[in-house]
Amino acid sequence: xxxxxxxxxKQVLRQKILDVSREILLSQGFAALTMRRxxxxxxxxxxxxxxxxxxxxxxxxxxxxxxxxxxxxxLQSVAAKDPATRLSGYARAYLEYAQSDPETYRLIFMADSQxxxxxxxxxxxxxxxxxxxxxxxxxxxxTELQIGSKKLQPKPMELAELFWSGLHGxxxxxxxxxxxxxxxxxxxxxxxxxxxxxxxGARS
Amino acid sequence: xxxxxxxxxKQVLRQKILDVSREILLSQGFAALTMRRxxxxxxxxxxxxxxxxxxxxxxxxxxxxxxxxxxxxxLQSVAAKDPATRLSGYARAYLEYAQSDPETYRLIFMADSQxxxxxxxxxxxxxxxxxxxxxxxxxxxxTELQIGSKKLQPKPMELAELFWSGLHGxxxxxxxxxxxxxxxxxxxxxxxxxxxxxxxGARS
DNA sequence: GTCTATATTCTGATAGAC
DNA sequence: GTCTATCAGAATATAGAC
Numbered sequence: 001x002x003x004x005x006x007x008x009x010k011q012v013l014r015q016k017i018l019d020v021s022r023e024i025l026l027s028q029g030f031a032a033l034t035m036r037r038x039x040x041x042x043x044x045x046x047x048x049x050x051x052x053x054x055x056x057x058x059x060x061x062x063x064x065x066x067x068x069x070x071x072x073x074x075l076q077s078v079a080a081k082d083p084a085t086r087l088s089g090y091a092r093a094y095l096e097y098a099q100s101d102p103e104t105y106r107l108i109f110m111a112d113s114q115x116x117x118x119x120x121x122x123x124x125x126x127x128x129x130x131x132x133x134x135x136x137x138x139x140x141x142x143t144e145l146q147i148g149s150k151k152l153q154p155k156p157m158e159l160a161e162l163f164w165s166g167l168h169g170x171x172x173x174x175x176x177x178x179x180x181x182x183x184x185x186x187x188x189x190x191x192x193x194x195x196x197x198x199x200x201g202a203r204s
Numbered sequence: 205x206x207x208x209x210x211x212x213x214k215q216v217l218r219q220k221i222l223d224v225s226r227e228i229l230l231s232q233g234f235a236a237l238t239m240r241r242x243x244x245x246x247x248x249x250x251x252x253x254x255x256x257x258x259x260x261x262x263x264x265x266x267x268x269x270x271x272x273x274x275x276x277x278x279l280q281s282v283a284a285k286d287p288a289t290r291l292s293g294y295a296r297a298y299l300e301y302a303q304s305d306p307e308t309y310r311l312i313f314m315a316d317s318q319x320x321x322x323x324x325x326x327x328x329x330x331x332x333x334x335x336x337x338x339x340x341x342x343x344x345x346x347t348e349l350q351i352g353s354k355k356l357q358p359k360p361m362e363l364a365e366l367f368w369s370g371l372h373g374x375x376x377x378x379x380x381x382x383x384x385x386x387x388x389x390x391x392x393x394x395x396x397x398x399x400x401x402x403x404x405g406a407r408s
Numbered sequence: 409g410t411c412t413a414t415a416t417t418c419t420g421a422t423a424g425a426c
Numbered sequence: 427g428t429c430t431a432t433c434a435g436a437a438t439a440t441a442g443a444c
Contacts, residue, residue, distance in 0.1 A: 010409090035438065045411050050439070109381055110314045116381040154395055158387045162395055165385070166366070169373025177313050177320040181369070183362045191358055191366055195399040214427090239420060249429050251422075260420065 014052040025103050064119040067104035071097045072130040075137050083141040084197040091189040098171035166192045218256040229307050268323040271308035275301045276334040287345040288401040295393040302375035370396045
């Protein structure tokens, strides 16, 4: 009993560290996420954290994994047969995620190249990573969209990356540079979808 | 003589501080831009810097002003009568700037909301700020483009902001998340230009 | 496993001698 | 104007008692 119970308690504390870290990140940004503050929030000494995480960076990574997974799940929950409609839904879901969790979004995509790289190459078990999977959803939609199209010049992968770049541009300007955009970002996202899907010439 | 010469020397040292700061920023990123390192590079004590700048933040701001100005100048140097061609040139110029000075770009657009705000609201004398002016160039092109178009649904300002968001998305993903894009970013930028300008229906 | 205590290193910024 | 010396505080991480 004791071994299992101990492992379980350890697991619980580890999760609690992640929970308070996420809260601090969400409300005060990554700079405020220090070992001391986390320790204070869970009512342990700073040293105790190092029994569960190697470093502050590792906590950051785990928060990014979880964040990217939530983004992926939002995209995945968009169900529409018509690829153009689906892409429109992806656009909305993407911006909604960024808006709901801006500091995590920032950490994943805008903070540190090394960290971004780690987050994107990460995979659990045999599954593809959430980043890869999310791009995969978009790619699939564009692949379907191009069936029947005559102008095959732009490859689906290029369209997918362009679409994603556009969404990222909107999301990141809103987060980091709020003053920049005067137009409604959801409207801009719909324009983005319309222009990119329209250009391929597909009518489903 | 002495007053003028002194003022001049002071000006020179101030500029030297900015020069080495820019170099540190370019080569090692903003985190490495510390007062001590700057002091070492100009062969003065850290305290000497405070005779020319109030704080580290002020140095950062000035570097951003200068960077945004260089971006604006690159855009301004694009000369083409046809607005669609001009926009295509803007796209290239924008990405080239971001590529040439990624850490400054990061500081301007991706680092700190407060700083971004300050940089964008900044104006010298009576002129518009470089940020405003740059967006103005793009806006003008889209306004010209829409003359003769029937579908006036998207306003020029919306198109300009969408265009800019797309470019920013490409530039910032390349900088902060290099692994993200597999396609050539210049090609994606041309696709972006083509889809946005094409959709307005203008043929110049 | 957890704590106390601390090593170590860094930061921006300032006071006051010269 | 410039320096030396230092403040006041932050940070990550670890050693060793319990």
